[in-house]
Amino acid sequence: MSAILEATQLTKIYGAERAVNQLNFVLEEGTSTALIGPNGAGKTTTISMLAGLLKPTEGSISLNGEPRADVREFIGFLPQYPQFFSWLTALEFMEMAAKLSGMDARSAKLEAQKTLEFVGLGEALKKKTGTFSGGMKQRLGLAQAIVHKPKLLLLDEPVSALDPVGRREIMNLLKSLQQEMTILYSTHILNDAEEMTDQLLFLRKGQLVEQGSIGDVRAKYDQPRYRVEFGRPEDAQTFAHQAPWAMQVEGTSGIIDMTNGLPMMNDVLRSLAESGLDVRKAERQTASLEEIFMKVAGQA
Amino acid sequence: MRDLVILFQKEWRENTRNFKILWIPLIFIFFGVSEPLTSYYLPQILESVGNIPEEAMVGFPEFTPSQILMATMGQYQFIGMLVLILGFTGTISRERKNGTGTLLYVRPISYLSYFLSKWKVVSIIALTGVWLGLLTSWYYTGQLFGPVPAGDFFAFAGTYSVWILFVVTIVLAMSAWLPTGGAAGLSLALILFVQIVDSLLGTYWTVSPWKIATYATQWLTGSPDTSDFWWSISVTIVAIVVLIVFGVWMSKRNASKTKV
Numbered sequence: 001m002s003a004i005l006e007a008t009q010l011t012k013i014y015g016a017e018r019a020v021n022q023l024n025f026v027l028e029e030g031t032s033t034a035l036i037g038p039n040g041a042g043k044t045t046t047i048s049m050l051a052g053l054l055k056p057t058e059g060s061i062s063l064n065g066e067p068r069a070d071v072r073e074f075i076g077f078l079p080q081y082p083q084f085f086s087w088l089t090a091l092e093f094m095e096m097a098a099k100l101s102g103m104d105a106r107s108a109k110l111e112a113q114k115t116l117e118f119v120g121l122g123e124a125l126k127k128k129t130g131t132f133s134g135g136m137k138q139r140l141g142l143a144q145a146i147v148h149k150p151k152l153l154l155l156d157e158p159v160s161a162l163d164p165v166g167r168r169e170i171m172n173l174l175k176s177l178q179q180e181m182t183i184l185y186s187t188h189i190l191n192d193a194e195e196m197t198d199q200l201l202f203l204r205k206g207q208l209v210e211q212g213s214i215g216d217v218r219a220k221y222d223q224p225r226y227r228v229e230f231g232r233p234e235d236a237q238t239f240a241h242q243a244p245w246a247m248q249v250e251g252t253s254g255i256i257d258m259t260n261g262l263p264m265m266n267d268v269l270r271s272l273a274e275s276g277l278d279v280r281k282a283e284r285q286t287a288s289l290e291e292i293f294m295k296v297a298g299q300a
Numbered sequence: 301m302r303d304l305v306i307l308f309q310k311e312w313r314e315n316t317r318n319f320k321i322l323w324i325p326l327i328f329i330f331f332g333v334s335e336p337l338t339s340y341y342l343p344q345i346l347e348s349v350g351n352i353p354e355e356a357m358v359g360f361p362e363f364t365p366s367q368i369l370m371a372t373m374g375q376y377q378f379i380g381m382l383v384l385i386l387g388f389t390g391t392i393s394r395e396r397k398n399g400t401g402t403l404l405y406v407r408p409i410s411y412l413s414y415f416l417s418k419w420k421v422v423s424i425i426a427l428t429g430v431w432l433g434l435l436t437s438w439y440y441t442g443q444l445f446g447p448v449p450a451g452d453f454f455a456f457a458g459t460y461s462v463w464i465l466f467v468v469t470i471v472l473a474m475s476a477w478l479p480t481g482g483a484a485g486l487s488l489a490l491i492l493f494v495q496i497v498d499s500l501l502g503t504y505w506t507v508s509p510w511k512i513a514t515y516a517t518q519w520l521t522g523s524p525d526t527s528d529f530w531w532s533i534s535v536t537i538v539a540i541v542v543l544i545v546f547g548v549w550m551s552k553r554n555a556s557k558t559k560v
Contacts (some may be wrong), residue, residue: 044560048556048560051406052406053402053405053406053555053556053558053560054556055556070408072406072407072408073408075406077402077403077406079399079402079403079560080560081399081559082399082402082403083398083399083400083402083403083559084400084403085310085314085400087313087314087317087318088310088313092313096306096309096310097403097407099302099306100303100306100307100404100407100408100409101407101408102408141403144403156560
C-alpha cells in the first residue's frame with residue numbers, strides 16, 4: 001500500500017478563528033477513511049481543502065508524493081448538499097461532468113448512463129434535475145462523483161440527509177466502491193463509520209484529536225465488561241452479594257467491569273451456573289463507537 | 301480548450317431553456333418597431349386623443365430618417381442597457397451563491413474557458429438582439445421616413461456593436477468579482493452613470509469607450525473624426541481584453557466562495 005494523499009500541518013484560518021488547525025494524516029491507497037466529529041468541527045472545511053476548492057492558510061497537501069499537484073484531476077467530490085442546474089436532465093448533467101473530467105463523448109455517454117443505473121436513477125435519465133427529490137439528488141451527486149472513475153473519492157456527509165432506507169442503499173453502493181477507489185467521507189453518524197472504515201479521523205474544534213484504525217481507537221477507549229441479565233431483580237441482588245467480583249446492579253441486570261482483563265468469561269459463567277439463579281443472558285460488551293465518540297468529543 | 305466547447309453547450313442550453321435567447325432579442329425588436337411607428341403616427345395619435353389646438357399641430361417637427369435610428373439607439377442606451385445588466389448580472393455570481401458552480405469548479409476546468417463560455421453566449425444574445433432590433437428599425441424607417449444608405453447603417457450598427465461587447469464584458473467581469481447585488485449596482489454605475497459623466501465633462505477628451513455610441517450615430521449624418529474614432533475603438537478593445545483577464549482571474553479567485 002502506498003500513500004495516495006498526505007496532508008501536512010493543514011490549517012485554515014478565518015479571521016481570528018482557526019477552523020482547521022495543523023492536521024497531519026495520510027490516506028493509503030485502497031482504504032476508506034471516516035472523518036468524524038461534531039457539527040462545526042471543521043469537517044467540511046477540511047474536505048473542501050482536499051478537493052482544491054479552498055486554499056489552505058498553512059500546510060500542504062501532496063498527491064502521490066507531489067506537493068503542488070492539481071488535485072482536481074484525481075478526485076470525485078460530493079458536497080453535503082449537491083446543487084444541480086435545474087434545467088439539465090440527469091443524463092445531460094452526467095455527460096457534461098464526465099466530459100469536463102476528460103472523457104471523450106462516446107465513453108462519457110456510456111459511463112453516464114451506466115453510473116446512473118448503478119445508483120438507481122435508471123428510470124430518471126431524461127428527467128430535469130429540478131424535479132428531483134432530496135434522495136435522488138444525493139444519488140445523482142454520488143453518480144457525478146464517480147462517473148470518471150477517480151482515484152480518490154471525497155464525500156461530505158454522504159448519507160446524513162437521507163432516510164434509513166436511502167441511507168442503507170447509499171452505504172451499500174459505497175461499500176461496493178471500496179474495492180476500486182480510495183474513499184474519504186465525513187459523517188456524524190457513527191454506525192455508518194463503523195461499517196466501512198479502515199481509518200478514523202476524529203476532529204474537534206478544528207483539531208485532530210484522535211486517529212487510527214477502528215481497532216486501535218476502540219482499544220484505547222474501550223471499557224470491556226460483562227452484562228448479565230436475571231429473571232428477577234432479587235436474583236441480581238443475590239448474585240451481586242455472592243460473586244467474587246464487584247457487580248453493579250440495575251434492575252434485573254448486572255454489569256461486571258473487566259477493564260483489567262479479569263475475570264474471564266469462563267469464570268463468570270461457572271459462577272452463574274453454580275448459583276442456581278434464574279439467568280437469562282450473559283454477554284461480553286464493548287463500547288460502541290457512539291460511546292467512544294461522546295468520550296472523544298467531550299474531552300476537555 | 302475542449303472544456304470551452306462543453307461549457308459553451310451548457311450555457312447555450314441554459315439560455316435557450318430559460319428563454320433569454322428569445323425574450324431579450326424581442327425587447328430590442330420591440331423598440332426597433334415602436335420607435336419609427338410612434339414617431340410616424342404621433343400626429344394622428346395626438347389628434348385622435350384630441351384637445352391639441354390646430355396651430356400646435358402645424359409646427360410639429362419633421363423627423364429625418366437618421367434621427368429615427370438615433371432615437372432607437374437612444375432607447376437601447378437606457379432600457380436596453382438595463383435589460384442586459386439585469387438579465388445577465390448573476391451569470392457567474394449566482395452559480396457561486398446557489399452552489400451549482402461547486403460541481404464545475406471541482407473538475408479540471410480552466411477558468412478562462414469558464415468565463416469565455418459565458419461571455420460568448422451572452423455576447424451572441426446581446427448582439428443578436430441589437431442587430432435584429434436595429435435592422436427592424438432601419439426597415440420601418442425606410443418605409444415611413446425615407447432611406448438610410450446601407451453603408452451608413454452598417455457603419456453605425458457595427459460601431460455600436462463594439463459598445464455592446466464592452467457592456468457585456470463589464471457585466472460579466474462584475475459578476476465574477478462581486479455578489480449579484482453589488483455586480484448589478486457597479487455595472488449600472490459603470491455603464492449608465494459614467495456615460496452621463498462622460499457626456500457632461502467629456503468635452504475635455506475625445507477618446508473614451510463611453511463615446512462609442514455617439515461616434516456610431518455620427519456615421520448616419522456624416523462621419524466621426526477618424527483619429528478620435530479609431531483611438532476610441534482601440535481603447536475599448538483593450539478595455540474589453542483587460543476586463544476579460546480580470547473576470548477570469550476573479551472567477552478563479554472566488555471559486556472558493558461557492559456554497560458547498
